[in-house]
Amino acid sequence: MADIVLDKVSKSFPDGTVAVRDVDLEIADGEFVILVGPSGCGKSTTLNMIAGLEDISSGELRIDGERVNDRAPRDRDIAMVFQSYALYPNMTVRENMAFPLRLAKLDRATIEQKVAEAAKVLELTPLLDRKPANLSGGQRQRVAMGRAIVRSPKAFLMDEPLSNLDAKLRVQMRTVVSRLQKQLGTTTVYVTHDQTEAMTLGDRVVIMRGGAVQQIGPPQELYDHPANLFVAGFIGSPSMNFLHAAVEEERLRTAVGDVPLGDRLRRELAAEDAPRELILGIRPEHFEDAGLVDEQTRGRGTEFEAPVEIVESMGSDKYVYLTVSGERASAAELEELAADVGADGFGGGAANLVTRLSAESTVAEGENRRLWFNLEKIHLFDPSNGRNLTLHEGRAAGALAS
Amino acid sequence: MAASDTTVAAKWRWGLLDVVVVVFALVPVLWIASLSFKTTGTLTDGNFVPREWTLDNYRTIFSTNQFVRALGNSIGIALIATAVAVVLGTMAAYAVARLDFPGKKALVGVSLLIAMFPQVSLVSPLFEIERSLGLFDTWPGLILPYITFSLPLAIYTLSAFFKQIPWDLEKAAKMDGATSGQAFRRVIAPLAAPGVFTTAILVFIFCWNDFLFAISLTSTERSRTVPVALSFFTGESQFEDPTGAICAAAVVITIPIILFVLFFQRRIVSGLTSGAVKG
Ligand SMILES: Nc1ncnc2c1ncn2[C@@H]1O[C@H](COP(=O)(O)OP(=O)(O)OP(=O)(O)O)[C@@H](O)[C@H]1O
Ligand SMILES: [Mg+2]
Numbered sequence: 001m002a003d004i005v006l007d008k009v010s011k012s013f014p015d016g017t018v019a020v021r022d023v024d025l026e027i028a029d030g031e032f033v034i035l036v037g038p039s040g041c042g043k044s045t046t047l048n049m050i051a052g053l054e055d056i057s058s059g060e061l062r063i064d065g066e067r068v069n070d071r072a073p074r075d076r077d078i079a080m081v082f083q084s085y086a087l088y089p090n091m092t093v094r095e096n097m098a099f100p101l102r103l104a105k106l107d108r109a110t111i112e113q114k115v116a117e118a119a120k121v122l123e124l125t126p127l128l129d130r131k132p133a134n135l136s137g138g139q140r141q142r143v144a145m146g147r148a149i150v151r152s153p154k155a156f157l158m159d160e161p162l163s164n165l166d167a168k169l170r171v172q173m174r175t176v177v178s179r180l181q182k183q184l185g186t187t188t189v190y191v192t193h194d195q196t197e198a199m200t201l202g203d204r205v206v207i208m209r210g211g212a213v214q215q216i217g218p219p220q221e222l223y224d225h226p227a228n229l230f231v232a233g234f235i236g237s238p239s240m241n242f243l244h245a246a247v248e249e250e251r252l253r254t255a256v257g258d259v260p261l262g263d264r265l266r267r268e269l270a271a272e273d274a275p276r277e278l279i280l281g282i283r284p285e286h287f288e289d290a291g292l293v294d295e296q297t298r299g300r301g302t303e304f305e306a307p308v309e310i311v312e313s314m315g316s317d318k319y320v321y322l323t324v325s326g327e328r329a330s331a332a333e334l335e336e337l338a339a340d341v342g343a344d345g346f347g348g349g350a351a352n353l354v355t356r357l358s359a360e361s362t363v364a365e366g367e368n369r370r371l372w373f374n375l376e377k378i379h380l381f382d383p384s385n386g387r388n389l390t391l392h393e394g395r396a397a398g399a400l401a402s
Numbered sequence: 403m404a405a406s407d408t409t410v411a412a413k414w415r416w417g418l419l420d421v422v423v424v425v426f427a428l429v430p431v432l433w434i435a436s437l438s439f440k441t442t443g444t445l446t447d448g449n450f451v452p453r454e455w456t457l458d459n460y461r462t463i464f465s466t467n468q469f470v471r472a473l474g475n476s477i478g479i480a481l482i483a484t485a486v487a488v489v490l491g492t493m494a495a496y497a498v499a500r501l502d503f504p505g506k507k508a509l510v511g512v513s514l515l516i517a518m519f520p521q522v523s524l525v526s527p528l529f530e531i532e533r534s535l536g537l538f539d540t541w542p543g544l545i546l547p548y549i550t551f552s553l554p555l556a557i558y559t560l561s562a563f564f565k566q567i568p569w570d571l572e573k574a575a576k577m578d579g580a581t582s583g584q585a586f587r588r589v590i591a592p593l594a595a596p597g598v599f600t601t602a603i604l605v606f607i608f609c610w611n612d613f614l615f616a617i618s619l620t621s622t623e624r625s626r627t628v629p630v631a632l633s634f635f636t637g638e639s640q641f642e643d644p645t646g647a648i649c650a651a652a653v654v655i656t657i658p659i660i661l662f663v664l665f666f667q668r669r670i671v672s673g674l675t676s677g678a679v680k681g
Contacts, residue, residue: 002498051573051575052445052576053573053576072576072581073576073577074572074576074577074578074579074580074581078577079578080573080574080577082573082574084568084570084572086568086570086571087574088571088575088589089576089593090589090593098587099575099578100579102576103578103579103580103584104579147574147578151579244412266428327626
């Protein structure tokens, strides 16, 4: 077990690609850290640098306080689980799991015992004499995990370990991974593409974009207090709604009505170089059917009317899709996020809103409905650099903060 | 495969085709085998199955020093050339498949060039070179050109096999604590084994069957190989027909190849890498 520190770590490939740029990250002993971001943002490269499979171009990597930049993978005592599992096809499950121990020259009895233990934890005991070719995807995945845990390494690195499994198995394995990590208390760095894995597994999440870290923090904090447009759009499913907002004196003009501004924002936006256009971000759950909002809360938000397109009743709540007339929010970050999820427009296209209303709402498709949204929960972003303007000392305070 | 391929009619069609191919390939071989068992008198009687069986032809070839020496030369030269070509080829192919080094394209290009070069045009220069280097009519004098001309083949076959082995396996081995050498020996090499054996067979057959270099670069029994020795076969006397003896020798020299292939074929199991990675 160990702490891992990345100190301004960068990676540039011989062809000039800068895959990772000045990453600073301190991973505490026993911590479970998730690296997440769109395809090609440098997650695997970062992981491979920690593993020692890629050279570090600049910066320093320290494990347990020791600089390990120039150490071979075998001298770092770190285990890795690959997306492809990378099981040795010529060896049985038992031999696969014993391989690291045999390389470490442990005696036969110890190896037997450790393999048996790991197999028991991962429920692999009946499969020990099979070859990987005769295992199911989930079983292969467990063997890969087994091979990582047998030698009790200082840290685990996992590169999208569950992405090859089908949805159901993935949920199941997610809890296995989580339980295993808690049980062993081993420092873990986990790369994923998957929202849910990022939100549920880790103690802290690192969001990367184009090789640079965007924000680091516990999942809930990233969700509630995104530092920028990219993080806001990346975390959350369905994702945050983004609308174009024009700055006017004391208020913002948007497709969902005028948004009043608190003192702090007004002061900030009064500056010479302040942006005249902003992007308004509202999470789906911060909308509500105007008829269901009590008098007390009503004052904290504002209302608007819009035609309802689709209603999806989930039982516990209703997802309601609406169209509002108005300009579509545009920023480089949003394009990138849209490209990553494979949609042509982010946040539901031109000015489409996704809202999550209470189940009691009587909203019906085709009608015009009055909706309310919470001004304390909205975010405002500077489209030029994506910065979250509502964030004050790391906390988002909505539009009205004074 | 479509369902129609497994119908009875299709089975018959394929079966018939297989028989035709096998007969076509085997009849000349069997004919030679048959000739080798015939007596001089019945040699030309045109029977497929010999009327009078004899082992005289075999006795003859093994009683002449000429053939036994040639057999020894053939085995020695082919085995050494194969071993060296496979070892060098493995290393080169591994580099070609795995590394991005300067001059990689040139290396591949040059080896392609060698493979395509008409060997006949190289015989005279090689003859001159070997004579001035003192390699003419020696084992190395044949082993060296065999290695040269089989290496491209070896590199191509082997790099195709190496490319099939998932990169991740090697990374996994390194993470598991293996040195590069250990990763190669314990993970990559076992998986590349079918490729190595296939290559070994191909190279061995090439060396074993070569006639062109063997006849041009040798002059005595010291290093003459069997294909050449066969062409020098004469009967006991000028009037004796050596056909029977040549056939017997031909049968004898196919045996090592069959053994070699059978021995290695068991190791050429396909799908050895399945299960390593998903998909
Ligand atoms: N060997 C290489 N040479 C040049 N560029 C590379 C190399 N390997 C990766 N890259 C580039 O570095 C960037 C980061 O790659 P990386 O594999 O770390 O992405 P990732 O975040 O893991 O993406 P994914 O989610 O698709 O796995 C990419 O733009 C990629 O094209
Ligand atoms: Mg990756």
